[in-house]
Amino acid sequence: MNNLVLVGFMGTGKSSVGRELARLLQWSFIDTDLEIEKETGLSIPEIFCRHGEEYFRRQEGEILQRVMAGERQVVATGGGAVIRKENRELFRSRGLVIGLRADPEVIWERAGAKGDRPLLQRRRQLAVLLAEREPYYRDVDLTLDTSHRSPKELAKLLLELLGWQGRDHFSLQLIRVNLPQVGYNIFIQPGIISRAAFYLPAGLGRRVLVISDTRVGSLYGPALLAALEEGNYQPTLKMVAEGEGAKELAVVADLYQAALAAGMERHCPIIALGGGVIGDLAGFVAATFLRGVPFIQIPTTLLAQVDSSVGGKVGINLPQGKNLVGSFYQPRAVLADPALLATLSPRDLRAGLAEVVKYGLAFSPGLFQLLEREVASCPALDAQIMTTIIAECCRLKAAIVARDEREEHGQRMLLNLGHTIGHAVEQAAGYGTFRHGEAVAVGLVAACLLSVKLGFLKPAILQRVKGLLTGIGLPTHLYGINVKDVFVNLAYDKKVRGGKVPFVLLQDLGQPVIVEDVPGEAILAVLKDLEAGK
Numbered sequence: 001m002n003n004l005v006l007v008g009f010m011g012t013g014k015s016s017v018g019r020e021l022a023r024l025l026q027w028s029f030i031d032t033d034l035e036i037e038k039e040t041g042l043s044i045p046e047i048f049c050r051h052g053e054e055y056f057r058r059q060e061g062e063i064l065q066r067v068m069a070g071e072r073q074v075v076a077t078g079g080g081a082v083i084r085k086e087n088r089e090l091f092r093s094r095g096l097v098i099g100l101r102a103d104p105e106v107i108w109e110r111a112g113a114k115g116d117r118p119l120l121q122r123r124r125q126l127a128v129l130l131a132e133r134e135p136y137y138r139d140v141d142l143t144l145d146t147s148h149r150s151p152k153e154l155a156k157l158l159l160e161l162l163g164w165q166g167r168d169h170f171s172l173q174l175i176r177v178n179l180p181q182v183g184y185n186i187f188i189q190p191g192i193i194s195r196a197a198f199y200l201p202a203g204l205g206r207r208v209l210v211i212s213d214t215r216v217g218s219l220y221g222p223a224l225l226a227a228l229e230e231g232n233y234q235p236t237l238k239m240v241a242e243g244e245g246a247k248e249l250a251v252v253a254d255l256y257q258a259a260l261a262a263g264m265e266r267h268c269p270i271i272a273l274g275g276g277v278i279g280d281l282a283g284f285v286a287a288t289f290l291r292g293v294p295f296i297q298i299p300t301t302l303l304a305q306v307d308s309s310v311g312g313k314v315g316i317n318l319p320q321g322k323n324l325v326g327s328f329y330q331p332r333a334v335l336a337d338p339a340l341l342a343t344l345s346p347r348d349l350r351a352g353l354a355e356v357v358k359y360g361l362a363f364s365p366g367l368f369q370l371l372e373r374e375v376a377s378c379p380a381l382d383a384q385i386m387t388t389i390i391a392e393c394c395r396l397k398a399a400i401v402a403r404d405e406r407e408e409h410g411q412r413m414l415l416n417l418g419h420t421i422g423h424a425v426e427q428a429a430g431y432g433t434f435r436h437g438e439a440v441a442v443g444l445v446a447a448c449l450l451s452v453k454l455g456f457l458k459p460a461i462l463q464r465v466k467g468l469l470t471g472i473g474l475p476t477h478l479y480g481i482n483v484k485d486v487f488v489n490l491a492y493d494k495k496v497r498g499g500k501v502p503f504v505l506l507q508d509l510g511q512p513v514i515v516e517d518v519p520g521e522a523i524l525a526v527l528k529d530l531e532a533g534k
Helices: 014-025 032-040 044-051 053-067 085-094 104-112 123-138 151-162 192-199 214-230 249-261 276-291 302-308 338-343 346-363 365-374 383-403 412-416 419-429 436-453 459-472 483-492 520-532
Strands: 003-008 028-031 073-076 096-101 142-145 173-177 184-188 207-213 234-240 270-274 295-299 313-318 321-328 333-336 503-508 511-515
Touching: 003 014, 003 085, 014 028, 014 073, 014 151, 028 032, 032 044, 032 053, 032 073, 044 053, 053 085, 085 096, 096 123, 096 151, 104 123, 142 151, 142 192, 151 192, 173 383, 184 192, 184 383, 192 214, 192 333, 207 214, 207 249, 207 276, 214 234, 214 270, 234 249, 249 276, 249 313, 270 276, 276 295, 276 302, 276 313, 276 321, 295 302, 302 338, 302 346, 302 383, 321 419, 321 483, 333 383, 338 383, 346 365, 346 383, 346 412, 346 436, 346 459, 346 503, 346 511, 365 383, 365 459, 383 412, 412 419, 412 503, 412 511, 419 436, 419 483, 419 503, 419 520, 436 459, 436 503, 436 520, 483 520
Parallel strands: 003 073, 003 096, 028 073, 096 142, 184 333, 207 234, 207 270, 270 295, 295 333
Antiparallel strands: 173 184, 313 321, 503 511
């Protein structure tokens, strides 16, 4: 975090909280309004009186450009600084943006009653200005209400939320998914579930439907509900059966009824608390209930934390295949808590690592090499390594999703490395026989085998992939699965075009390639090799 930028309406406490925050961090404190006064030699009211608001905004923009070039600063901005898009983009590019809010009565008492604010001379102006600026004040990374807390309390709370550990070290990892319409944040921090309400985007309705499965809901539902209630939300927990069997239309219909019973309205969020199945299911419900309500992901498995919770693919299954009914529906935020991985079974943890291997193979040789060096530590849940892994995978996926949100330009399809045959294997074995990550591991070996057979990849890379997956404890062969069933299932892949299945193959570590027309005999040969354990 280069800088912490405080934005909000006048009277929300940006200067007082900022000074205290800077004192605790031992960073510089900058009040941009004071900088403007120094630059012009005039008070803010005098600037407005003599030159008008437009002149003030130009001066403000120039000073912000200069100020934001620095580092280790707490910057308190003027109440209207967020109006200009270039300012908001500047804040995000150079720091973490914290929005401060307060009750209108508190704001008037702090800022309006004195009559020294050029844009707040009458009480009725407050409501008008707040309404005009509300969308801009929501476009922040964290939001705090300052109505009933002192600056010292707020500064201390902020440092707790950021996971400040002294000497400019913060445990909170924040990754921004930049999209053409509305982007969102991925927050990664151990223990984040216990303070979940603070990381939710501003402007959500108070009623919340939390969707989970019976195991995860029993483990973590009470803690999440308590955290939401602490943030003045009114949550309802709805649990479904574990496993892929929950991703069906009958369950969706039941969840619609649960949402109605909870009093959910258009701005009320649905939270997915669980792994990839729950994320797919809850996201599909959120995308379709009332034509779309806000959606929050709180992934509890490694596979979901590194992959499925990011990117907005949601859906349910049909008997013919997985996720054949679905949509692209982006979450409003993702809260990944590595501490939740402690209750995963070794098998589930290994399955999640298959997706990590995929990211290393396709996009990051450094990540692949990290796994090769530290594979013995990963199953033991070394906290630092796991946090590094989760953050790196999320950064890689966020960058791809930003370039190709709806899989229209080929970039996002690269994320399917290992998944084409993986999904077919998963279906042929019967959903629930293989963990998704286990099937992906087999699919990764298949993709590498196919790459070697077609002359794209050196056999040495294939051997490294098989060695890594075996070291993790993941399957690399088809164990008792009918090859013909796997081959037939490929016809139902969502990426089929004109009866042909495009494959993501490898040329080298970090060099994926999409091949549109892979010969059927080559695919069958690879499947037979996998069956024979080659």
